[in-house]
Amino acid sequence: xxxxxxxxxxxxxxxxxxxxxxxxxxxxxxxxxxxxxxxxxxxxxxxxxxxxxxxxxxxxxxxxxxxxxxxxxxxxxxxxxxxxxxxxxxxxxxxxxxxxxxxxxxxxxxxxxxxxxxxxxxxxxxxxxxxxxxxxxxxxxxxxxxxxxxxxxxxxxxxxxxxxxxxxxxxxxxxxxxxxxxxxxxxxxxxxxxxxxxxxxxxxxxxxxxxxxxxxxxxxxxxxxxxxxxxxxxxxxxxxxxxxxxxxxxx
Numbered sequence: 001x002x003x004x005x006x007x008x009x010x011x012x013x014x015x016x017x018x019x020x021x022x023x024x025x026x027x028x029x030x031x032x033x034x035x036x037x038x039x040x041x042x043x044x045x046x047x048x049x050x051x052x053x054x055x056x057x058x059x060x061x062x063x064x065x066x067x068x069x070x071x072x073x074x075x076x077x078x079x080x081x082x083x084x085x086x087x088x089x090x091x092x093x094x095x096x097x098x099x100x101x102x103x104x105x106x107x108x109x110x111x112x113x114x115x116x117x118x119x120x121x122x123x124x125x126x127x128x129x130x131x132x133x134x135x136x137x138x139x140x141x142x143x144x145x146x147x148x149x150x151x152x153x154x155x156x157x158x159x160x161x162x163x164x165x166x167x168x169x170x171x172x173x174x175x176x177x178x179x180x181x182x183x184x185x186x187x188x189x190x191x192x193x194x195x196x197x198x199x200x201x202x203x204x205x206x207x208x209x210x211x212x213x214x215x216x217x218x219x220x221x222x223x224x225x226x227x228x229x230x231x232x233x234x235x236x237x238x239x240x241x242x243x244x245x246x247x248x249x250x251x
Contacts, residue, residue, distance in 0.1 A: 005029055005030070005033045008039070008042070011033060011037070011042050011045070011046070012041060012042045012045035012046070013045075015030055015033075015042075015045045015046045015048075015049040016045055016048075016049055018030065018049060018053070019048070019049035019050075019052040019053055022053070023053070024053050024054060026053065027050060027053050027054075027055055027058065028058075030046055030049060030050050030053070030055075031050065031055070031058045031059070031062065033046055034046040034047060034050065034062045035061070035062050035065075036226065037226075038225075038226050038228070038229075040071060040073070040074065043066055043073050044073060044074050044075065047059065047062070047063070047073065047076075047079050048079070050083075051079055051082045051083050055083060056083050056084055056085055057085065057088070059079070059080070059083050059085060060085050060088045060089055060115075061117075063076055063079060063080055063085070063089050064089050064090065064115045064117060064220050064221075064223075065117065065223050066223075067089065067090075067124070067126060067218065067220045068117070068118055068124060068220045068221050068222050068223035069223050069224070069225045069226075070225055071225075072124075072126065072185075072187060074185070075185065076089075076126070076185065077091075077126055077127075077128040077185055077215075077216040077217070077218060078128060078183070078185075078215075078216070080216070080218065081128075081215075081216050086216055086218060087112075088115070089115060089218050089220065090112050090113070090114050090115050090218040090219045090220045091112060091216060091217055091218040091219075092110055092111060092112055092217065093111075096109070096110070096111060097216065097217070100206060100214050100217065101213060101214050101215065104206055104207070104208035104212070104213075104214045105207075105208045105209055105210045105212075106207075107165050107166060107167060107205055107206070107207045108165065108205070108206055108208075109146070109165045109203065109204070109205055110143075110202075110203070110204040110205065110206050110217060111201065111202070111203055112201070112202050112204075112217075112218070112219050113199075113200070113201050113202070114196055114197060114198050114199065114200055114201075114202055114219050114220065114221060115198065115199070115220055115221065116198050116199040116221075117198055117221050117223065118198050118220075118221025118222050118223050119221070119222055119223055119224045121222045122189055122190065122192060122196070122221075122222050123189070123190050123196035123197070123198070123219055123220065123221050123222060124187050124188065124189050124190065124219070124220055124221075124222055125143055125173070125175075125187060125188060125190055125196075125204075125217065125218070125219050126185055126186070126187040126217065126218050126219075126220070127141060127175065127185065127186055127187070127206075127214060127216070127217045128183055128184070128185045128214075128215040128216040128217070129141070129177055129183065129184060129185075129186065129212050129213060129214055129215060130183045130212070130213040130215055131177075131179075131180075131209075131211045131212045131213055132177065132179050132180075132209065132211035132212055133179060133181070133211065134179045134180055134181040135179060136179050136211070137179070138176055138177060138178050138179055139176075139177045139208075139209040139211055139212045140174055140175065140176055140177065140209065141174070141175045141177060141186070141206065141207070141208050141209070141212065141214075142167055142172050142173070142174050142175075142206070142207040142208075143167075143172060143173045143174075143175065143188075143190070143194075143204055143205070143206050143207075144167040144168045144171050144172025144173065144194065144204065144205055144207075145167070145168040145171040145172070145193075145194055145195070145203075145204065145205070146165055146166070146167070146168065146203060146204070146205045147165075147166040147167060147168050147169070147205075165205045166205065167205040167207050168205075171191065171193050171194055172191075172194075173188050173189075173190055173191055173194070174188075175187070175188045177209070177212055183215060189222065190219070196219055198221040202219055204219075
């Protein structure tokens with residue numbers, strides 16, 4: 001069955017079948033297939049199957065790459081959460097994520113380490129959210145640099161009196177969130193002035209909306225999409241200059 005993973009049409013169904021039978025020995029082959037997969041639907045099927053088979057660290061590199069491409073992998077943050085690798089793909093610690101979920105509407109800090117890699121064109125922030133309710137108005141999330149903390153200078157010390165993190169009024173990115181009954185993943189390219197760099201720690205503030213629950217967040221480097229396969233060499237008896245590329249599988 002593993003030898004058939006090279007067939008672009010069969011790959012998604014084969015991955016699901018391997019997960020269904022619990023073949024953990026298939027994980028290396030599935031990871032290799034995922035790393036070079038060009039089709040969105042097949043990427044999701046491969047990643048879902050790997051999570052079902054207990055994959056953890058081996059999912060980090062492909063998830064970081066495919067969260068950074070122009071059309072990020074669907075449900076990528078959910079996959080990272082289920083694999084227990086959200087922090088490794090540019091997300092916060094579990095404790096900070098719980099705080100963000102509980103206090104995001106007021107303004108909550110976000111501390112992450114941006115994964116290495118990318119094409120040098122910048123970084124993207126992605127959020128998995130629930131809400132606002134379907135049929136209502138959309139919402140907006142704001143992500144930016146922390147504002148300067150206000151302090152009181154006394155004779156013996158300097159005392160900070162701001163407890164709720166505040167966002168810089170000028171250095172911030174806004175992300176619209178459409179009404180939906182299902183969780184959704186939204187994203188935006190971060191302004192370079194916010195200081196996101198691959199391989200470096202990053203401190204931000206997220207200000208949400210009381211109608212929106214933040215379920216996960218990560219910052220990844222932007223990445224180029226995988227290049228198309230090289231054309232196959234012409235062989236005698238073929239009508240054209242090469243073999244026509246395989247059509248994408250049905251998602």
